[in-house]
Amino acid sequence: MRLKSFRGGAHPATMKELSEGKPIVVHRAVGEMVFPLSQHIGKPAVPVVKRGDPVLAGQMIARADGFVSANVISSCSGKVKAIESRMTSAGVIAQCIVIDNDGKYTLAPGIGEISDYTTLTNDQIVEKVKAAGVVGLGGAGFPTHIKLAPPHPEEIDYIIANGAECEPYITCDDRLMQEQPQWIVGGIRILLQMFPASRAVIAIEDNKPAAIASMERAIAGESRMEVMRLKTKYPQGSERNLVHAVTRRKMAPGDLPSDLGCVACNVTTLAAVYRAVCLNEPLMEKGFTVTGDAVAEPGNFLVKIGTSFAELLEAAGGFKTEPKKVIIGGPMMGIAATDLNVPIAKIYNALICLTEDPVEKADAQMTHCIRCGRCARACPVGLVPQMMNFYAERKDYDRYVKLHGLDCIGCGTCAFVCPAKRPLTQLFKMTKGVILREQAAEKAKAQREKEAAKV
Amino acid sequence: MIISTVVVLAVAGLLMGLLLVFSGEKFKVETDPRESAVRECLPGNNCGACGYAGCDALAAAIAKGEAPVNGCPVGGAPVGEQVARVMGVEAGAAREKRVAFVRCAGTCDVTKNNCVYVGISTCEAAMTLPGKGVKACTYGCLGYGSCAAACQFDAIHVVNGVAVVDRTKCVACGKCVAACPQGLIEIVPDAAPLAVQCGNREKGPIVRKVCDAGCIGCGLCVRQCEHGAVTLQGNTAHIDYEKCVGCGKCAEKCPAKIIRNR
Numbered sequence: 001m002r003l004k005s006f007r008g009g010a011h012p013a014t015m016k017e018l019s020e021g022k023p024i025v026v027h028r029a030v031g032e033m034v035f036p037l038s039q040h041i042g043k044p045a046v047p048v049v050k051r052g053d054p055v056l057a058g059q060m061i062a063r064a065d066g067f068v069s070a071n072v073i074s075s076c077s078g079k080v081k082a083i084e085s086r087m088t089s090a091g092v093i094a095q096c097i098v099i100d101n102d103g104k105y106t107l108a109p110g111i112g113e114i115s116d117y118t119t120l121t122n123d124q125i126v127e128k129v130k131a132a133g134v135v136g137l138g139g140a141g142f143p144t145h146i147k148l149a150p151p152h153p154e155e156i157d158y159i160i161a162n163g164a165e166c167e168p169y170i171t172c173d174d175r176l177m178q179e180q181p182q183w184i185v186g187g188i189r190i191l192l193q194m195f196p197a198s199r200a201v202i203a204i205e206d207n208k209p210a211a212i213a214s215m216e217r218a219i220a221g222e223s224r225m226e227v228m229r230l231k232t233k234y235p236q237g238s239e240r241n242l243v244h245a246v247t248r249r250k251m252a253p254g255d256l257p258s259d260l261g262c263v264a265c266n267v268t269t270l271a272a273v274y275r276a277v278c279l280n281e282p283l284m285e286k287g288f289t290v291t292g293d294a295v296a297e298p299g300n301f302l303v304k305i306g307t308s309f310a311e312l313l314e315a316a317g318g319f320k321t322e323p324k325k326v327i328i329g330g331p332m333m334g335i336a337a338t339d340l341n342v343p344i345a346k347i348y349n350a351l352i353c354l355t356e357d358p359v360e361k362a363d364a365q366m367t368h369c370i371r372c373g374r375c376a377r378a379c380p381v382g383l384v385p386q387m388m389n390f391y392a393e394r395k396d397y398d399r400y401v402k403l404h405g406l407d408c409i410g411c412g413t414c415a416f417v418c419p420a421k422r423p424l425t426q427l428f429k430m431t432k433g434v435i436l437r438e439q440a441a442e443k444a445k446a447q448r449e450k451e452a453a454k455v
Numbered sequence: 456m457i458i459s460t461v462v463v464l465a466v467a468g469l470l471m472g473l474l475l476v477f478s479g480e481k482f483k484v485e486t487d488p489r490e491s492a493v494r495e496c497l498p499g500n501n502c503g504a505c506g507y508a509g510c511d512a513l514a515a516a517i518a519k520g521e522a523p524v525n526g527c528p529v530g531g532a533p534v535g536e537q538v539a540r541v542m543g544v545e546a547g548a549a550r551e552k553r554v555a556f557v558r559c560a561g562t563c564d565v566t567k568n569n570c571v572y573v574g575i576s577t578c579e580a581a582m583t584l585p586g587k588g589v590k591a592c593t594y595g596c597l598g599y600g601s602c603a604a605a606c607q608f609d610a611i612h613v614v615n616g617v618a619v620v621d622r623t624k625c626v627a628c629g630k631c632v633a634a635c636p637q638g639l640i641e642i643v644p645d646a647a648p649l650a651v652q653c654g655n656r657e658k659g660p661i662v663r664k665v666c667d668a669g670c671i672g673c674g675l676c677v678r679q680c681e682h683g684a685v686t687l688q689g690n691t692a693h694i695d696y697e698k699c700v701g702c703g704k705c706a707e708k709c710p711a712k713i714i715r716n717r
Contacts, residue, residue, distance in 0.1 A: 085657065085661065087586075091584065091585020091586035092585070092587075093593060336584070336585065337585070338569035338570045338585065338586055339569065359573055360571075360573045363573040363574060423575055426574050426580060426583065427575060427580070430575070430579050430580050433579075434579060
């Protein structure tokens with residue numbers, strides 16, 4: 001059978017062999033833990049603890065502010081050292097809660113008690129997921145409780161467990177599917193109960209045969225679940241492409257998966273939903289891969305959220321050689337790190353240390369666009385990066401918007417395939433930022449004028 | 456045959472001509488002849504420094520009497536006198552000269568660098584980096600010269616990692632102000648004796664970690680000033696030039712030496 005996939009994409013070297021054979025190691029951080037108030041899409045959470053307060057592992061330390069926001073949970077026990085501005089992993093200075101970790105990991109009462117999800121209503125489940133601070137752990141950080149409460153739950157007919165893990169190097173989802181499939185299946189069961197008209201598809205790229213076998217074993221006898229093998233192609237794991245590959249439904253710009261009857265969650269998120277609902281464990285730890293040719297012992301970890309990257313790197317044996325480039329996240333969409341003394345937030349899943357900077361190499365070889373159109377064939381969204389590049393360079397933002405340049409997902413495929421080595425993705429990211437800022441400013445101006453007119 | 460063709464065309468031409476003459480008279484737009492004369496005097500950069508949308512708009516405003524005759528900062532006093540002659544008025548005192556000023560002194564030797572950056576060499580592109588650019592300070596001049604590229608007057612250049620304004624050439628058109636993604640450039644009176652050369656709004660310890668030439672927000676300058684001209688705005692000193700008398704006491708006391716004589 002032909003493997004399912006989407007139109008476009010690219011085939012970067014997967015480089016997963018560095019860490020795919022390494023079992024998950026539970027890492028218990030000993031140093032101070034830092035919890036940024038914004039680890040998700042939406043408004044930052046509001047602290048509910050003060051300096052000097054004792055906290056227990058699993059205790060909520062910041063409350064979601066508004067609808068699109070998420071709670072922040074302490075992953076360790078200790079004392080609140082400070083609530084202050086700190087450098088975060090995204091390279092911005094933001095408000096963080098700093099906790100002096102006592103290393104005992106004393107759990108808050110009630111954590112680990114087993115609950116039966118079948119006795120809970122949908123609202124109760126959503127409430128539990130919200131309280132646990134679960135967000136999309138694949139990297140988007142969209143609060144999961146919103147995903148689980150779509151406007152028309154009866155119309156949801158697909159639950160897609162995203163096990164594609166299409167970014168090169170990263171293997172933590174692969175290992176999770178091999179080692180803890182019951183967590184993922186538990187999460188899917190909860191979602192199947194919430195959406196009675198649905199069936200679940202666990203979508204995995206075919207370069208992870210062990211994970212496919214493990215998930216197939218775990219769902220044996222389940223009538224409403226299936227494992228779907230997908231072609232190994234980047235960016236298979238992007239929501240839009242995954243929904244298309246699994247259901248053949250096309251998401252228009254601005255559509256959410258729920259508009260097409262789908263709920264798509266990363267497998268790690270589903271595991272977190274299971275642990276939140278059935279084990280009463282809020283989101284305190286997540287799978288994480290430390291890899292790259294500059295790391296002494298690449299491996300997979302179950303790391304406490306709030307641990308510093310530097311501490312986890314030590315757990316992986318530190319640097320074998322001096323790295324030239326360190327990336328937080330995957331090599332295609334991740335961000336280059338300049339400082340490793342920053343906390344691991346909910347949305348990060350890998351630290352990649354490379355002895356060679358591929359961007360520097362590409363920059364040295366950059367030439368003019370030869371209009372070969374390779375970028376247009378590769379773009380998973382169906383855009384024409386070559387033309388977008390032309391207009392973005394000339395700052396002709398109207399034409400850029402007309403080419404749907406704002407729908408660029410920044411996956412990096414165009415820049416990856418470009419034979420002229422043009423920094424397309426960076427240009428689009430920057431142009432999008434400029435246009436969105438301009439639009440926001442115009443909107444604010446119109447609002448002010450409207451208010452002035454009223455007065 | 457030929458004669459009738461010539462006659463028909465001649466008559467048609469005559470009628471058209473008459474129509475044009477008639478409509479030209481009927482729909483004539485009254486323009487002030489002084490407007491085009493004023494426009495002739497203006498330099499034609501269309502830079503917008505006067506606050507109007509280009510030289511045409513300024514000429515129209517001067518002709519209507521809405522703008523002063525010396526409204527063009529690029530032309531300065533000589534153009535002001537020419538325009539005054541056209542308008543038949545006194546040129547009056549020259550407008551106070553204003554110049555752009557870059558609120559950053561984080562040159563390569565005093566600020567720390569986070570990384571080596573390769574990629575698009577503009578400030579907007581460098582802003583997309585985590586940590587906003589190569590320098591450890593997230594507020595400082597990025598040093599990729601988007602301001603220099605925007606300047607029509609060759610008045611701003613990146614020197615040793617920081618944009619520096621050439622005060623003799625600057626006409627305060629504000630193009631660089633708009634081009635700076637950090638919002639570090641402001642227009643100040645050229646005669647202003649002192650200036651705070653830092654835009655970092657963080658508290659002292661954070662600033663000290665990233666730059667040796669950063670305002671630490673200690674507030675000594677505010678206490679020194681007898682005229683209430685210096686205030687702290689988000690941990691950074693700010694001088695109100697309306698009140699400043701240029702005594703220099705703030706600069707004397709500044710421990711970071713970031714209030715400087717210009």
